[in-house]
Amino acid sequence: MRRVVPLLACLILAVSAGLGAYLELGSQVGSQIVALQWKRFPIRYFVGNRDSSGVTSPALQQAVDRAFATWKAVPGTPITTEFGGFTSNQPFAADNVSVIGFRSRPDLDRTLGATTFNLDLITGEVLEADIFLNTAFNWSVEASGEADRFDVESILLHEIGHVLGLGHSALGETELTAPGRRRVIAKGAVMFPIAFGSGSVTDRHLQPDDQAGLVSIYTAPSGQRALGSVSGRVILNGTGVFGAHVTAFNPSTGAVVGTFTLNQQGEFVTQGLTPGMYVLRAEPLDDADVESFFGAEVVVNINFKPAFAATLVAVPAGGTSDSVSITVTAK
Amino acid sequence: MVPCRLAMVALLALAAADSSRADAQVRRLEAPPVVELGVSGVTSGPMSFGNASADLTKADGSPFTLFKTANSVGPERGVAAHVAVALTRRLSAEVLGGWTRANLRSRISDDFEGAAPLTIVQPLSRISVEAAGLWAFHRRPAGSLFIRGGGGWIRELAGASVLAQNGTVANLGAGVKYWWRHRAGGGLSHIGFRLEGHASMHWKGVSLGSDTVHVAPVISGGLILGS
Numbered sequence: 342m343r344r345v346v347p348l349l350a351c352l353i354l355a356v357s358a359g360l361g362a363y364l365e366l367g368s369q370v371g372s373q374i375v376a377l378q379w380k381r382f383p384i385r386y387f388v389g390n391r392d393s394s395g396v397t398s399p400a401l402q403q404a405v406d407r408a409f410a411t412w413k414a415v416p417g418t419p420i421t422t423e424f425g426g427f428t429s430n431q432p433f434a435a436d437n438v439s440v441i442g443f444r445s446r447p448d449l450d451r452t453l454g455a456t457t458f459n460l461d462l463i464t465g466e467v468l469e470a471d472i473f474l475n476t477a478f479n480w481s482v483e484a485s486g487e488a489d490r491f492d493v494e495s496i497l498l499h500e501i502g503h504v505l506g507l508g509h510s511a512l513g514e515t516e517l518t519a520p521g522r523r524r525v526i527a528k529g530a531v532m533f534p535i536a537f538g539s540g541s542v543t544d545r546h547l548q549p550d551d552q553a554g555l556v557s558i559y560t561a562p563s564g565q566r567a568l569g570s571v572s573g574r575v576i577l578n579g580t581g582v583f584g585a586h587v588t589a590f591n592p593s594t595g596a597v598v599g600t601f602t603l604n605q606q607g608e609f610v611t612q613g614l615t616p617g618m619y620v621l622r623a624e625p626l627d628d629a630d631v632e633s634f635f636g637a638e639v640v641v642n643i644n645f646k647p648a649f650a651a652t653l654v655a656v657p658a659g660g661t662s663d664s665v666s667i668t669v670t671a672k
Numbered sequence: 673m674v675p676c677r678l679a680m681v682a683l684l685a686l687a688a689a690d691s692s693r694a695d696a697q698v699r700r701l702e703a704p705p706v707v708e709l710g711v712s713g714v715t716s717g718p719m720s721f722g723n724a725s726a727d728l729t730k731a732d733g734s735p736f737t738l739f740k741t742a743n744s745v746g747p748e749r750g751v752a753a754h755v756a757v758a759l760t761r762r763l764s765a766e767v768l769g770g771w772t773r774a775n776l777r778s779r780i781s782d783d784f785e786g787a788a789p790l791t792i793v794q795p796l797s798r799i800s801v802e803a804a805g806l807w808a809f810h811r812r813p814a815g816s817l818f819i820r821g822g823g824g825w826i827r828e829l830a831g832a833s834v835l836a837q838n839g840t841v842a843n844l845g846a847g848v849k850y851w852w853r854h855r856a857g858g859g860l861s862h863i864g865f866r867l868e869g870h871a872s873m874h875w876k877g878v879s880l881g882s883d884t885v886h887v888a889p890v891i892s893g894g895l896i897l898g899s
Contacts, residue, residue, distance in 0.1 A: 513728065526736060527728035527736030528728055529738075537731040538731055541731040543729055543730070543733045590741075592721070592743050592880045592881060593880060593881060594882070597727070597728070597738070617837075618880055620726070624785060646787065647785045648788070650792065651790070651792060652793065652794055653776055653778055653794035653880075654794070655832075656834075656835060657834040660834060
């Protein structure tokens with residue numbers, strides 16, 4: 342069963358800020374992309390006072406608190422939060438109050454939850470972010486999960502990633518189960534756009550890809566000196582490939598971090614990497630809808646075979662690797 | 673008669689003098705050079721970093737392998753130089769500096785989506801500075817067998833030197849010195865060669881595996897000068 346968790350982003354473009362690592366959310370100002378992020382902390386949030394089947398408002402608040410705590414535990418990030426209380430305000434109301442709660446949206450039959458923003462379009466500062474969980478589905482806050490119910494904390498962890506400015510990661514493998522429907526085989530990021538099936542609590546833990554994305558947004562330059570980045574191009578028949586998914590694998594740590602080529606030259610940059618040696622791999626963006634990552638108007642080339650960079654790549658502390666070319670061939 | 677007796681005493685005295693000088697010369701020949709300088713070529717066998725797989729996570733938390741890698745470094749080639757000072761007849765202290773070059777190697781296979789298997793490399797340079805103790809046994813004027821143990825600091829550079837990581841190294845091995853020129857007196861009194869094999873253990877530095885220590889066999893041989 343496919344469960345798409347889209348980012349509802351009025352006036353927000355799911356595009357990269359510059360060529361920064363990871364897919365970050367941004368606001369387009371003229372020809373510039375301004376990264377979406379919180380600039381003032383703590384993030385003050387309220388929890389809706391509406392219960393859902395099996396989940397009370399206090400239980401929801403505790404799950405929200407755990408999910409925020411998981412993101413706040415990423416080293417070197419300044420994020421703090423403050424629970425403002427329970428509210429009758431509905432998520433998705435532009436009221437300058439960040440609300441997380443349940444809401445009935447039976448029309449969104451493939452959407453478990455979503456995030457919306459109210460932001461300063463010039464600076465990219467988030468002023469308000471709301472999350473709703475769709476009561477069209479059954480929910481659970483049990484420690485080990487419940488069959489046939491979706492785990493609140495897992496879905497909140499994903500949505501809070503959006504609240505913090507992260508877009509979707511393509512680090513996952515899926516299979517088609519019916520036209521337009523996919524099942525997740527495995528994934529390497531909480532921010533993959535398709536959730537695991539009901540009963541799974543695996544997404545309560547961040548993966549290196551998620552952490553690298555958050556670090557690239559919030560860690561101060563002084564904190565990033567201990568980390569490095571890799572840059573390069575994906576080339577097909579001598580031409581850059583737009584929208585290729587590039588993964589960087591560190592054999593020493595086992596970390597897998599993904600990014601995208603984000604221009605017609607096929608250039609990519611992945612930031613927030615632990616210094617060391619990396620294996621780079623490029624693959625087409627064919628494990629989820631392209632609209633989950635880019636705007637619907639964007640044309641992404643998925644007509645090529647996965648391939649590896651022809652060299653091991655050295656990522657230095659506080660710097661960038663030598664530029665790497667990954668040559669792919671058409672299917 | 674008297675002059676004849678004087679001559680015999682003089683001859684005996686000369687003979688005695690010659691004999692004591694010869695004894696001293698033998699002792700000088702058997703004594704090791706106080707200071708030894710050496711330059712040698714170094715080669716080591718390949719060192720495995722083991723296997724590592726790029727894993728995603730399934731819904732039940734178990735790993736799902738995107739692709740596998742088998743990782744190694746070497747063989748290494750390089751040069752080393754040392755200065756040794758004799759502390760006793762058998763014990764010497766050494767300071768060594770070395771530079772070696774090798775290829776980090778990763779063999780990629782079993783890609784989930786069928787990407788072609790591939791072996792990829794990246795040159796690696798290593799600079800090392802070590803201190804060691806050398807114990808000579810079975811000493812002969814023309815050479816000796818010895819054991820050596822020591823440790824020090826390494827700095828490894830990869831990717832056109834963009835990646836630099838420090839580590840430590842410890843060595844334990846044995847070897848032989850042969851002096852084909854050995855004479856008493858000051859200056860350059862000894863010229864010979866030194867051949868050695870040891871196990872080299874590395875901690876940290878540039879790695880392609882999760883193991884904390886890596887071991888490689890090393891052979892070195894070269895010219896030594898003594899004084």
